[in-house]
Amino acid sequence: MSAPAVRAYPVAPLTALDTVWFQVAGTLCNIRCAHCFISCAPDNRSFPMMTRAEVGARLREAEEFGAREYYFTGGEPFMNKEIFEILGDALALGPVSVLTNALLIKPKTAARLKSLAGASPYSLDLRVSLDGYDAATNDPIRGEGTFDRIMAGLGELAAAGHDPVVTTTEACEGVAASEGRARFLEFLRAAGLKRPRLKVLPLLRLGAETARTHAYESWETLRGRELSETEGAGLQCTTSRMVTAKGVYVCPLLIDFPGARLAATLRESLRPFELAYPACFTCHATGLSCRT
Ligand code: SF4
Ligand code: SF4
Numbered sequence: 001m002s003a004p005a006v007r008a009y010p011v012a013p014l015t016a017l018d019t020v021w022f023q024v025a026g027t028l029c030n031i032r033c034a035h036c037f038i039s040c041a042p043d044n045r046s047f048p049m050m051t052r053a054e055v056g057a058r059l060r061e062a063e064e065f066g067a068r069e070y071y072f073t074g075g076e077p078f079m080n081k082e083i084f085e086i087l088g089d090a091l092a093l094g095p096v097s098v099l100t101n102a103l104l105i106k107p108k109t110a111a112r113l114k115s116l117a118g119a120s121p122y123s124l125d126l127r128v129s130l131d132g133y134d135a136a137t138n139d140p141i142r143g144e145g146t147f148d149r150i151m152a153g154l155g156e157l158a159a160a161g162h163d164p165v166v167t168t169t170e171a172c173e174g175v176a177a178s179e180g181r182a183r184f185l186e187f188l189r190a191a192g193l194k195r196p197r198l199k200v201l202p203l204l205r206l207g208a209e210t211a212r213t214h215a216y217e218s219w220e221t222l223r224g225r226e227l228s229e230t231e232g233a234g235l236q237c238t239t240s241r242m243v244t245a246k247g248v249y250v251c252p253l254l255i256d257f258p259g260a261r262l263a264a265t266l267r268e269s270l271r272p273f274e275l276a277y278p279a280c281f282t283c284h285a286t287g288l289s290c291r292t
Pocket of ligand 2: 012235236237238250251252253254273275277279280281283284
C-alpha cells in the first residue's frame with residue numbers, strides 16, 4: 001500500500017456553502033484604485049460582466065445547496081446594466097450585499113434600491129468603500145475627486161433611508177486601532193449617517209497594491225503549517241465560493257490565479273482547497289473575511 005501524499009500546505013475543507021459571491025461587473029470599474037487587489041479599472045477586461053442569465057443559473061444552484069446569503073462585487077456592480085434585475089432575483093432567495101464605490105449612486109438609484117429592498121423579505125445591504133476622512137487621505141488611493149463623489153453617494157443612500165456599511169482599508173492610517181475606528185465612525189456620523197457601520201479590511205499585497213507598496217515576501221505562506229479546526233473554520237473559503245463569468249473560484253481574493261478556479265459550476269466547486277497562496281497567509285494572520 002502506498003503512503004498517503006504529504007501536502008506542503010494545509011487544506012481547507014468546504015464545510016457548507018453559506019455565502020455565494022458574484023463578480024457581477026467582472027474586473028471593470030469606473031476608477032482605478034492604487035490598492036485594488038485585482039487591479040480593476042475602466043480598461044481591465046480580464047473578467048467580463050456577468051449576464052442576468054449567468055447569475056440566475058448559479059443562483060439556482062446556490063439555493064439547491066442551501067446558500068444563506070449573496071454578495072455582489074466587481075469591479076463596480078452598478079456598471080452592470082442588468083444589476084437591478086439581478087439584485088431582484090437574488091433578493092427573492094436571501095439577504096443580499098452589494099459592494100460599491102458609490103460613484104454611480106444618484107437619487108434615482110438609491111430610491112430604486114430602496115424599493116427593491118422593500119419588496120423583499122430579505123435585507124439589502126449597500127457597502128461603500130472609502131479610504132480616508134477627507135480628500136487628502138482618500139484621493140491618493142481612490143483617485144482625484146473621488147472623496148467628494150463617494151460622500152455624495154453615501155448621502156444619497158442615507159437620504160433614501162439606507163444604512164450603508166462603509167468599508168475602509170488599513171491604507172487609511174490608524175483606522176485599524178480602536179481610536180482610529182472611533183474617529184472614523186464619528187466622522188461618518190458628522191457626515192449624516194445616523195447608524196454608521198464600519199468594516200476595516202487588511203491590505204492584500206496582490207494586484208495594484210504590489211506597485212503601491214510591495215508584493216508578499218517568499219516566507220509569507222502557510223507552507224508546512226497545520227491548521228487547527230478553529231483556525232480552518234475561520235477561513236471564508238470553508239463556507240463560500242466566488243462565481244465569475246469565467247467559472248467558480250475558491251474565494252474573491254484569488255481570481256487572478258488560474259489554480260484557484262475550481263470549476264464551471266458551483267456543484268463541481270464544492271471540494272477542499274490547498275492553501276498554497278500568499279493571500280492565504282493574510283487570511284490566517286488577520287482573520288480576514290470579505291463578508292460584512
Ligand atoms: S478597489 Fe473597488 S472601486 Fe477600487 S478599483 Fe478595485 S473594484 Fe474598483
Ligand atoms: S486567500 Fe483566504 S479565502 Fe482565499 S483560499 Fe486562501 S485562505 Fe481561503
